[in-house]
Amino acid sequence: MGTSEDTKPVVTNNRDLRVIFLDVGQGASQLIITPSGKTMLIDAGNNDKEQTMINYLHSYGVSRLDVVIGSHPDADHIGGLDRVIKELPIGKIYMPKIMSSTKTFESVLDAVASKNLKVKTAVTDIDIDLDNQVKVQLLAPVKTYDDTNNMCAVVKITYKNTSFLLTADAESKSEQDMITSHGSDLKSDVMLVGHHGSKSSTTARFLNAVKPKIAVIQVGENKYGHPTKPVLSRLNKQGIEVYRNDLNGTVEIDSDGSTLNVQKER
Numbered sequence: 228m229g230t231s232e233d234t235k236p237v238v239t240n241n242r243d244l245r246v247i248f249l250d251v252g253q254g255a256s257q258l259i260i261t262p263s264g265k266t267m268l269i270d271a272g273n274n275d276k277e278q279t280m281i282n283y284l285h286s287y288g289v290s291r292l293d294v295v296i297g298s299h300p301d302a303d304h305i306g307g308l309d310r311v312i313k314e315l316p317i318g319k320i321y322m323p324k325i326m327s328s329t330k331t332f333e334s335v336l337d338a339v340a341s342k343n344l345k346v347k348t349a350v351t352d353i354d355i356d357l358d359n360q361v362k363v364q365l366l367a368p369v370k371t372y373d374d375t376n377n378m379c380a381v382v383k384i385t386y387k388n389t390s391f392l393l394t395a396d397a398e399s400k401s402e403q404d405m406i407t408s409h410g411s412d413l414k415s416d417v418m419l420v421g422h423h424g425s426k427s428s429t430t431a432r433f434l435n436a437v438k439p440k441i442a443v444i445q446v447g448e449n450k451y452g453h454p455t456k457p458v459l460s461r462l463n464k465q466g467i468e469v470y471r472n473d474l475n476g477t478v479e480i481d482s483d484g485s486t487l488n489v490q491k492e493r
């Protein structure tokens with residue numbers, strides 16, 4: 228299992244929070260590195276991105292993950308997670324309480340068991356302890372839903388005066404329930420556009436509640452028409468700056484607590 232014990236330091240300048248939207252094609256993965264070098268990974272792309280994920284983590288100098296979140300059991304999010312869990316020391320892992328009979332999901336549970344980890348339930352109103360200076364809150368799932376997308380863990384990260392909302396594949400039902408139960412807490416400077424820009428997410432009401440300045444769409448070549456025109460035009464109408472993995476490669480947004488700095492691969 229391992230190349231994991233090397234001690235190459237995580238690259239941090241002790242000032243910036245780094246939120247990195249890794250280009251994993253059609254899928255999602257966000258790597259968070261805090262000012263003090265704590266690390267959190269939300270999702271890890273599809274099954275064919277396992278090696279890509281390991282390479283990314285190496286290139287960012289990440290040799291341990293303090294927190295891992297599997298947003299929901301879909302393969303384009305947790306496909307690469309089993310390998311990541313096996314290869315790196317992991318602090319805590321969170322997933323929503325929804326089961327799946329897929330081999331992908333079972334591989335993740337096997338990896339968790341092989342490391343003697345226990346999955347903590349991702350559900351609304353949980354604060355995750357990552358770094359003293361950075362607040363990490365789970366805002367969803369607010370209720371129990373039948374479909375996996377609405378069961379997605381939604382994460383809000385706040386560093387001083389800046390904030391990020393990472394919505395995974397949450398759809399309109401979950402968005403509505405987040406508006407009802409979190410209201411103005413949803414407001415964030417950066418938003419990951421829900422479900423790769425599917426029209427079932429990013430409702431106008433939700434965008435009005437979050438009011439992001441910057442939106443990121445994690446999307447690659449796909450047959451679903453992601454990102455959809457209605458979502459792109461909603462973002463456009465509100466004058467939101469949009470970055471996309473398919474056009475920009477990996478997108479990193481750093482915060483010094485007051486200013487955001489966007490770096491894109493292309």
Ligand SMILES: [Zn+2]
Binds near residue numbers: 254255301396422423
């Ligand atoms: Zn997805």
